[in-house]
Amino acid sequence: MTSTPTHVPAPMRFGLGTKLSVMMFLQYAIWGAWLPILYPFLLNHRGFTLGQTGLCLAAGAVGAIFGPFLAGQLADRHFATERLLAASHLVGAVLVWYLSLATSFPLFLTLSAVYGFVYAPTLALTNSLAFAHLPDRDRDFGPVRLWGTVGWIAAGIAVGQVLLRMHTPSGVGPEEIAAAQNAGRAFAFHLSAALGVVMGLFCLTLPHTPPTKQSGQRLAWAEALMEIRLQPLVTLFLLAVPVSIIHQFYFVFTAEYVSGIQNAAQSDAANRFSALVNQVFGVGGGGLMTIGQMTEIGVLALMPLLATRLSRKALLGIGLFAYAARMALFAYAPSLWSVCLGVALHGLCFGGFIFVAFMVVDENTTRDVRATAQNLFNLVFVGIGIIVGSWFSTAVVGAWATASGTMDYTRLFSVPMWIALGCLALLLLFYPGRRAPARVPVP
Numbered sequence: 001m002t003s004t005p006t007h008v009p010a011p012m013r014f015g016l017g018t019k020l021s022v023m024m025f026l027q028y029a030i031w032g033a034w035l036p037i038l039y040p041f042l043l044n045h046r047g048f049t050l051g052q053t054g055l056c057l058a059a060g061a062v063g064a065i066f067g068p069f070l071a072g073q074l075a076d077r078h079f080a081t082e083r084l085l086a087a088s089h090l091v092g093a094v095l096v097w098y099l100s101l102a103t104s105f106p107l108f109l110t111l112s113a114v115y116g117f118v119y120a121p122t123l124a125l126t127n128s129l130a131f132a133h134l135p136d137r138d139r140d141f142g143p144v145r146l147w148g149t150v151g152w153i154a155a156g157i158a159v160g161q162v163l164l165r166m167h168t169p170s171g172v173g174p175e176e177i178a179a180a181q182n183a184g185r186a187f188a189f190h191l192s193a194a195l196g197v198v199m200g201l202f203c204l205t206l207p208h209t210p211p212t213k214q215s216g217q218r219l220a221w222a223e224a225l226m227e228i229r230l231q232p233l234v235t236l237f238l239l240a241v242p243v244s245i246i247h248q249f250y251f252v253f254t255a256e257y258v259s260g261i262q263n264a265a266q267s268d269a270a271n272r273f274s275a276l277v278n279q280v281f282g283v284g285g286g287g288l289m290t291i292g293q294m295t296e297i298g299v300l301a302l303m304p305l306l307a308t309r310l311s312r313k314a315l316l317g318i319g320l321f322a323y324a325a326r327m328a329l330f331a332y333a334p335s336l337w338s339v340c341l342g343v344a345l346h347g348l349c350f351g352g353f354i355f356v357a358f359m360v361v362d363e364n365t366t367r368d369v370r371a372t373a374q375n376l377f378n379l380v381f382v383g384i385g386i387i388v389g390s391w392f393s394t395a396v397v398g399a400w401a402t403a404s405g406t407m408d409y410t411r412l413f414s415v416p417m418w419i420a421l422g423c424l425a426l427l428l429l430f431y432p433g434r435r436a437p438a439r440v441p442v443p
Helices: 016-045 050-077 081-099 105-133 137-166 174-184 186-203 220-228 233-266 272-281 290-309 312-332 336-344 346-363 367-401 409-430
Strands: none
Touching: 016 050, 016 081, 016 105, 016 137, 016 174, 016 186, 016 233, 050 105, 050 233, 050 367, 081 105, 081 186, 105 137, 105 346, 105 367, 137 174, 137 186, 137 272, 137 290, 137 346, 174 186, 174 233, 220 233, 220 367, 233 272, 233 312, 233 336, 233 346, 233 367, 233 409, 272 336, 290 336, 290 346, 312 336, 312 346, 312 409, 336 346, 346 367, 367 409
16 A cells, blocks of 8 residues: 655755845845934934924835735736836835935925835735745745845944944044934945845846736735635734834834943943944944844744744744833843843744744735735735834824933833733734644645
8 A cells, every 4th residue: 555645845946045045135134224223313313303203204104005005916917026126126226315315304204105115015025026936935935034134134233333433433422422323324324225226136137927817806906805804814914013013112212222221331341241242233223133133043044943833823922922022121121131132032023923924924815916915914014003103102102201301211112012912812812723734835
């Protein structure tokens, strides 16, 4: 009696993994160069108010709401994904360069909205392009996607080192140092623009990914909406907004929070740990925040193993618990050691929730609407969630936390901590608990 052989997906073609990895590296280096430093740059260098800064952070998300509908429709129905990516990144490079030059609030707000419309859809399009060519989602996507994390780290450390070595004057007080570092953060936009040009040209070498045109629906997003109204996607999409709000607290306030702790520790000449941290990661907060991306690499490297042994629900729950723990450390243990530990938890936050969420979207949608479904999740997370999160974190919680005239970080970070715990409770109650198959081949 012979047994039916188990299907084992073929290994990746030679060169495919390299191309997809470079794509991910550039995609996230472009974003990682400027996002962590945006809040202190606008608030402390451009002189925008807290409310104006929040609106600028939200403006890019407004563009991200509408961009995915158009980009997903074009990729699923009309244009090859790699060509759409190339055009988006070349236009985005021009826009992000002008962001460094915009000094007025209305101009920066407008440019941010247009840039969000152009850049945000590319996050999901790179995922859908990779999924279209990888032989095995569980086995292959983690090692490819971790190069996006490496790109974020490289960009963040580059900015931090430039700030340390070119924009941190010696022999002056903390206020002069902070002012020089704030002005030097404009370099982050220049670096992002240069990387955008490289990415735009490189996309033309990516594997051809034509539109599928297999569905009876003319509008890909209409069909995708029909699919995401079912479990587990409906619960995942509902959780995406509050999780994005938590995420926004981290990216809005952490660079300023960490920078203050770094500068305070730096004034203590005997603090060897602080000196080591600053020499390795630079100053300004953004470099030190790359510790989170370093742990993210470890989590993504383990994902092929974790994805076959833990249910999607368990992985999402681990991510939400890590979000709560990170905010608790920031709120109640403000030291350089605890801040480094809190930043390091970003690996579990991203790997456990965001990365797994994109996998869940991909494996629970049909092939001809996957790019659109990925963009719809991106819309909710990077669009609606960031708009709400930017307003809520700055105009509501930020204003409440600065009622005494200075920022009360215990007040500030305790709010997203409780939101994360609430999301974890909702996940445990409503998300289906079935285990994902050991291998889910991409059709």
